[in-house]
Amino acid sequence: MELNQFIFFLLSGLILIFSVLAITSRKILRAAVYLLTVLVATSGLYFMLNYEFMAAVQLTLYAGGIVVLIIFSILLTSHISHKFEQPALANVFAGALTGILGCGVAIWSIIKFPFVATTQPALVVDMKVVGTQLMNTGNYGYALPFEVISVLLLAAMIAAIIIAKKGN
Amino acid sequence: MDLNIYDFTSFTKWVDTALNSVMSPGWTMLVELVIVGIVFIAAYAVIGLYLVLAERKVCAIIQNRQGPNRVGPFGLFQTIADLFKLLGKELISIKNADQFLFNLAPFILIIASFMAIAALPFAKGLHAIDLNIGIFYMFAVSSLGVIGILLAGWSSNSKYSLIGAIRSGAQVVSYELSVGLALLSVVIFSGSMQLSTIVESQANGWWIIKGHIPALIAFIIFLIAGTAETNRGPFDLAEAESELTAGFHTEYSGIKFAFFFLAEYMNMFIVAAIASTVFLGGWMPFHLGGFESLNHVMDFIPPVIWFFGKTAFVIFIMMWIKWTFPRLRIDQLLKLEWKYLLPLNLMNIVLIAFIVLMGWYIK
Numbered sequence: 001m002e003l004n005q006f007i008f009f010l011l012s013g014l015i016l017i018f019s020v021l022a023i024t025s026r027k028i029l030r031a032a033v034y035l036l037t038v039l040v041a042t043s044g045l046y047f048m049l050n051y052e053f054m055a056a057v058q059l060t061l062y063a064g065g066i067v068v069l070i071i072f073s074i075l076l077t078s079h080i081s082h083k084f085e086q087p088a089l090a091n092v093f094a095g096a097l098t099g100i101l102g103c104g105v106a107i108w109s110i111i112k113f114p115f116v117a118t119t120q121p122a123l124v125v126d127m128k129v130v131g132t133q134l135m136n137t138g139n140y141g142y143a144l145p146f147e148v149i150s151v152l153l154l155a156a157m158i159a160a161i162i163i164a165k166k167g168n
Numbered sequence: 169m170d171l172n173i174y175d176f177t178s179f180t181k182w183v184d185t186a187l188n189s190v191m192s193p194g195w196t197m198l199v200e201l202v203i204v205g206i207v208f209i210a211a212y213a214v215i216g217l218y219l220v221l222a223e224r225k226v227c228a229i230i231q232n233r234q235g236p237n238r239v240g241p242f243g244l245f246q247t248i249a250d251l252f253k254l255l256g257k258e259l260i261s262i263k264n265a266d267q268f269l270f271n272l273a274p275f276i277l278i279i280a281s282f283m284a285i286a287a288l289p290f291a292k293g294l295h296a297i298d299l300n301i302g303i304f305y306m307f308a309v310s311s312l313g314v315i316g317i318l319l320a321g322w323s324s325n326s327k328y329s330l331i332g333a334i335r336s337g338a339q340v341v342s343y344e345l346s347v348g349l350a351l352l353s354v355v356i357f358s359g360s361m362q363l364s365t366i367v368e369s370q371a372n373g374w375w376i377i378k379g380h381i382p383a384l385i386a387f388i389i390f391l392i393a394g395t396a397e398t399n400r401g402p403f404d405l406a407e408a409e410s411e412l413t414a415g416f417h418t419e420y421s422g423i424k425f426a427f428f429f430l431a432e433y434m435n436m437f438i439v440a441a442i443a444s445t446v447f448l449g450g451w452m453p454f455h456l457g458g459f460e461s462l463n464h465v466m467d468f469i470p471p472v473i474w475f476f477g478k479t480a481f482v483i484f485i486m487m488w489i490k491w492t493f494p495r496l497r498i499d500q501l502l503k504l505e506w507k508y509l510l511p512l513n514l515m516n517i518v519l520i521a522f523i524v525l526m527g528w529y530i531k
Contacts, residue, residue: 002194003194003198029266029269029319029322029323030266030268030269033269033272033319036315040312052299052300052301052305053300053301053304056299056301056304056305056307056308057308059305059308059309059311059312060304060307060308060311063308063311063312063315064308064311064312064314064315064344065311067315068311068314068315068318068341071315071318071319071322071337072318072334072337072338072341074322075318075321075322075330075333075334075337076334080264080265080266080322080323080325081264124300125300126300127300127301127360127361128359
């Protein structure tokens with residue numbers, strides 16, 4: 001087996017095992033750590049594809065940002081001795097069904113997509129191209145979505161401050 | 169083989185071809201990974217141990233004391249003896265703690281700092297991995313370390329640890345912004361995120377000289393924010409001895425405590441190394457555009473010495489700050505970031521973009 005393949009199977013194995021662990025764990029902080037492993041392994045996959053920008057974004061936003069926020073809120077709200085109870089059977093059933101359905105949709109669309117094998121070297125993603133495309137108002141430009149999302153985030157932040165200040 | 173102290177490119181090429189001639193490409197890759205890993209582990213331990221010693225010496229000089237001077241000449245082996253003492257200590261297991269996370273936490277901290285030093289350019293050609301987003305990658309992985317601190321605080325099942333971890337989390341998350349924006353200023357100047365390109369762009373003068381006042385402001389902000397991000401004094405309220413015993417690592421003992429200690433000093437090294445790479449030219453000797461004779465004289469000093477010399481200089485500044493200023497309160501700490509550093513930083517970024525647009529920096 002090639003080293004490349006070995007690392008691919010290692011990373012995808014990690015992703016699969018830890019995503020199952022993240023939803024089955026009864027301890028909330030452990031679930032967050034399993035989620036962290038999944039996200040870091042995903043960024044490893046991006047590194048394998050030579051898509052370093054995406055990998056670093058994955059690390060900063062998901063692993064360094066969202067997981068830190070999740071862990072931070074767990075620290076503030078939950079006690080170490082707290083353990084979730086086993087959910088009701090109907091909930092387990094409904095959750096499993098939704099999961100299998102979503103999995104089916106994902107697998108179906110992956111099989112439908114015509115993957116073309118190529119021997120060309122991987123594309124180098126130039127940061128300048130990413131930057132100009134993000135700030136572009138023309139075709140495939142992201143200036144408008146970027147601004148809309150920042151307004152949305154600002155609204156969310158103001159709402160959070162108002163909720164937090166309500167008592168006094 | 170030709171080992172050239174000024175340019176390691178031919179040396180690493182020689183190692184690669186020598187390994188390729190005796191084994192298959194897959195095995196070469198594996199052996200090279202192992203060699204690089206061992207070199208980094210050795211460097212990690214040595215640098216970490218001697219930074220602890222340097223800190224104690226600098227602290228002693230500032231406080232008008234002798235410092236460690238018993239073990240070896242000038243106390244040079246003091247921290248190595250300390251390491252063996254820590255290795256021999258009992259690992260106390262905590263009742264009602266989450267053992268799995270408790271044991272995992274120091275490793276997350278260590279792994280995060282390991283991932284960061286992998287992308288550092290130590291000298292010309294001595295660069296383990298040259299990503300085209302090098303500086304962004306360093307910023308991304310160094311932000312993972314805080315997870316280790318948060319986990320350590322929570323899984324210890326102790327009030328001191330939890331409060332320390334929450335303080336540290338709030339501190340690191342907010343100061344990360346300033347670190348990123350300060351680094352962004354040099355990215356705007358050099359027009360690249362690749363660390364090798366950033367170093368090459370300083371061949372006719374370091375960015376702190378070429379970018380004059382805005383670069384100096386960014387450098388100072390980076391020093392403050394970097395000191396805060398590594399939880400060092402005067403921002404060390406996550407482990408304030410007098411109020412929290414030791415903060416998030418109160419319950420750790422023996423080698424697990426040593427891991428936290430080592431990671432803290434390595435994070436300081438990483439912050440100093442990034443500062444010297446992006447603002448002070450990294451391994452690039454002191455060059456000034458137009459002064460050819462000065463540049464030739466400076467070229468005689470090998471790049472490795474330049475890199476470690478500048479890093480040591482920045483580390484000395486950070487130690488000086490730690491032993492000179494009193495510790496901040498948590499509200500002062502957050503006020504400093506959100507009311508002063510962040511607005512200043514944003515204005516500085518706009519100013520730099522304008523200066524680069526008009527071409528008002530030294531090219």
